[in-house]
Structures are given as C-alpha cells and as structure tokens.
Amino acid sequence: MTLSDDVLGRARVVDTDDLKAYYAKLGKFQAGALWTVANDIEPWYPQPKSVPTLWSYRELRPLVLEALGLVSGDDAGRRVVMLVNPGRKDISASVGLLYSGLQVMGPGESMTAHRHQAAALRFVLEGQGAWTVVDGQKLKVGPRDFAITPNWTWHEHGNEGSDEPVIWQDGLDIPLVNAHDAGFYEVHPDLYQKQGEVVNSSLLTYGHGQLRPYGYEAWDKRYSPLFAYPWERTYQALLDVAAASDGSPYDGIILEYSNPLTGGSVMPTMSAHLQMLRPGEATKAHRHTGSVMYTVAKGSGHSVIAGKRFDWNEGDVFCVPSWAWHEHANGSVTDDAVLFSYNDFPVIRSLAFWREEAYPDNNGHQTVE
Numbered sequence: 001m002t003l004s005d006d007v008l009g010r011a012r013v014v015d016t017d018d019l020k021a022y023y024a025k026l027g028k029f030q031a032g033a034l035w036t037v038a039n040d041i042e043p044w045y046p047q048p049k050s051v052p053t054l055w056s057y058r059e060l061r062p063l064v065l066e067a068l069g070l071v072s073g074d075d076a077g078r079r080v081v082m083l084v085n086p087g088r089k090d091i092s093a094s095v096g097l098l099y100s101g102l103q104v105m106g107p108g109e110s111m112t113a114h115r116h117q118a119a120a121l122r123f124v125l126e127g128q129g130a131w132t133v134v135d136g137q138k139l140k141v142g143p144r145d146f147a148i149t150p151n152w153t154w155h156e157h158g159n160e161g162s163d164e165p166v167i168w169q170d171g172l173d174i175p176l177v178n179a180h181d182a183g184f185y186e187v188h189p190d191l192y193q194k195q196g197e198v199v200n201s202s203l204l205t206y207g208h209g210q211l212r213p214y215g216y217e218a219w220d221k222r223y224s225p226l227f228a229y230p231w232e233r234t235y236q237a238l239l240d241v242a243a244a245s246d247g248s249p250y251d252g253i254i255l256e257y258s259n260p261l262t263g264g265s266v267m268p269t270m271s272a273h274l275q276m277l278r279p280g281e282a283t284k285a286h287r288h289t290g291s292v293m294y295t296v297a298k299g300s301g302h303s304v305i306a307g308k309r310f311d312w313n314e315g316d317v318f319c320v321p322s323w324a325w326h327e328h329a330n331g332s333v334t335d336d337a338v339l340f341s342y343n344d345f346p347v348i349r350s351l352a353f354w355r356e357e358a359y360p361d362n363n364g365h366q367t368v369e
Contacts, residue, residue, distance in 0.1 A: 011035040046289060046323035049087040050095045052305035057125070057296075057315030064102045064167055073111050078157075079104055080170060083317060088175075095319035096291030097176040098270070098344055103157075105130070105166045110158030113188035118177045119223075119267045120149040123295055123340050124168040125315055129161025134227050137202055138195045141168075144231035144297050146257060146274075146340065148266050150223035151177075152184075154193055169295055169317065171342045173269045202227040206260045224259035224266040231297075235338065238276040250286040250358070252277045252328070265346045272342040277301060277330035284364030285327035288356035290348040292320045292341050299337030301330045307369045325359055325366050 013019070013035050026032050064081050073079045080101035083094045094100040099118075102125070105111070113133070124130055124145050131140050135153045149155045151173075159166040177183050198204065205213060206226040219225045238253050247253040254275035257266050265271035274297070277283070285304065294303075300313045306324045311331075320326045330337040348354050359366060 011038040048096065048291070048321040048323065050085045050093070050291065050319065050321040051087045052308060052310065052319065052321060052324060053085055053095075054310040054312060054316060054318040055083050057317070058313070060102060061167070061315070064104050065165060068104060068106050068165060073105065073109055078111065078170075085319065091175045091178065093175040094293055095321055096344060097173065097179055098291055098293055098342070099170075099172045099174040100293050100317065101170045103168055103170050105157065105159040107159055107161050107163055107165065110192075111156050112191045113154050113156035113193045114186060115152050115154045115188075116185045117151055117183050118172045118174045119151040119269050120155075121171045121266075121270060121272060121342055122147045122149070122168045123171070123297075123342075124166070125295075127159065127161065127164050127166030127168075129159045129164075130157070130166040130168060131160060132157045133193050133195055136193055136196050137227060138199045139202070139228045140199055141228055142231070144235075144340075146229040146231075146234070146272060148224060148227055150221070150267055151269075154188055156188075156193060171270065171272075171293060173344070176269060176344065176347065200228060203230070207233070209260075212260055219261055222268050224257075224261075226260050226266075229257050234274050235298075238274060238338065242276060242278065247276075249284045249364070250327070251275050252281055252283055267346070268350075269344065269347050270342050271345050272340070275339050275341070277328055277337045277339070279335060280330060280333040282329035282365075283327050285325045285359035285366050286356060287323050287325045287359070289322050289353050290343055290345045291322050292343040294318050294320070295340045297338040297340045299330060299332060299335060301328065301332075301337045303328045304366050304368055307366050309368050327359075327365060 023033060067079050071079060080103045082092060082101045084092055085094050124141050124143050126143055128142055131138060132147060132155060134149055134155045139147055141147050202225055237255055242253045252275050254273055257272045259266060296312050296314050296316045298314060302309055302311045303326060305320055305326045310318055312318060
C-alpha cells in the first residue's frame, strides 16, 4: 500500500472544539458524521472480531458429561455446552456468524419437538443409539455421521441406547438469523411428532449418488432432501477420490456434502465438507472470505491459522475466521487424518462476497509465531 493509497479516499479529519460541538448537535437528533467511523466500517480488508480458537475434546468431554447430572434435557431445552469464541461472546458465536455446541443425551432420553428459523446440522462424536426426527422422518445416526435439520422443520432428538450417552456437535446459523432480526421459535403442539413407518427414508430414497428418484418424487424445497450422510459412505468416497486425484494443494482430498438433486449445498445458509490429509501430507496456506468450523473426525495433526500453530486430535474443534491464512498437516506418516467442517459459504457466495488467495511467500507456508 502506497502513501497515497493510505491517504486518498480515507477519513483524516482532526477534531476541533467546533467539530466536537457539531457532533453533539447531531447526536441530539440520533445522527452522526460518517467520517468519524468511516475507516472502521469500511476497512481495507476484512477485520473479523473472531479469533482462531481450538476447543479440546479431551478437556471438554468430562464437563459435557457432568451436565447429565445437573440439568434435565427438558428443563434445559437442549443440554448443550456452547463453544464460544473469545472475540464473539457478545453474540454467543463460535466464529463469524456461526454457532456451535456439544450436545449430550443420556441412555433412553428423548427431547420434545420444536422448530426455529435457524438451520442446524449435527456431527456425531460418540455413542450408539442417537436418532433425530425431521419433519416426521426418523433418522438413526452413529459416530462420524452427518445430519441436517433445515430451518423451520419440526425436529426432536433422542438416544435409544441403553448403556452409554451420545455426544454430537451442533452447528447452527443462529447469529446470522439474529443479525437480521429474523428469529422465530415454536414448540410442537403435540410435543412429539408422528413418525413415518420407514427409518432413514431420505437416505433410502436419495442416498444413491448419481441415481435419483425419477417420475414420482417432487422436491421443491431449497435444502437437501437427504437428511443423513453416513460416515462409511463418505469416508469411502474420500478414499476413492484419493486413488484417482492429487486433490487440492490447500485442502488435500476434499468433498462437499451436497444436495443430490442440485449438486449445491445442503442448506441455503451453511455448507459442509469432509477432507482427508494423506499420511505425512501438509497443505499450503490460503485464505478466503467466509468462516469455517472444523471438527477432527479421524487422526491427529496441526493447523497453522494466522501464523499460530494449533495441535489437534480426534474430537477437537477449531475455527478459521474469515480472511485468516490457514494450512493443515497430518501428524502421522502411516495413517490418514480426516476433518469435518461447516461454513457460511452459501451466504458469502450468494451475496457476491467470495474472495480467495494463496499465500505468496515461503513456498506457500506461513511463518509460525
């Protein structure tokens, strides 16, 4: 940036007593002078309030389980430990305008049905017996499975297992909805939904890759008709792609969970990815607009985010704020590592805010602080 770039077109007014008096006059009419805030609200480049953060599953897991004996699921509404970014405590966000939390359900427990304007997704961390009902469709999910709860769909959750709790990660766009003053919430009038006869019916109907229903199934909603994405199928897809492709220099082998009818994102406000780092692989650094929440589905390694190293293990959650340089590395030379992530890319792209660039120095790698 040259001196002229730094000066021309930027507010550089020096306050005087007369100006201060003028600002006071404007304030009486709920008005103000743009030049007093212009440099803050129109920065040269993104200035996210969120900071790179890692939440250790090993450290949080005992506290999540402790909640089982302290509050009931019904009394809490949802028994969730929030993951709050140090820079976004004001809106309970994990990064940007995305929320995340770790929800725990005890054996045999079930929650009442409700719906809300915010869209939600689930990534199961541990436990057998988890289920969710979305608009009458019952879905059974297990460890590393991914499921969606589109906005304003009736949904309820439970754990039909008999001897162990279920912990899954919730991801929602609550801060985005609230930023637009568009939040609504309702409890189901019957408290529980009437369930369809076939479990995982959306998976049976739409979960066949390049094959989709023809001639009898009309779907006109903006979210995916496939509500559950099992781990076994998605992990095998990563292995298949790895056998035929070198993948991305910035993300390794990466696939997007998609709407099987359109090929687009699973929901209008959030998309999700699964990526594999092959043994010993270290990606190059890049940055982009849009915020990302990562969960370690398999393996261990580290990421360098905005010049700071974060070491991660299975179950850990970490975030990459918008426009932060980031790169990932697999810590094993014998086994792969897999990262699940969700983001706000559909919103960023639909508003024509998307921008991406590669790290230009040091052979594509950041210098670690």
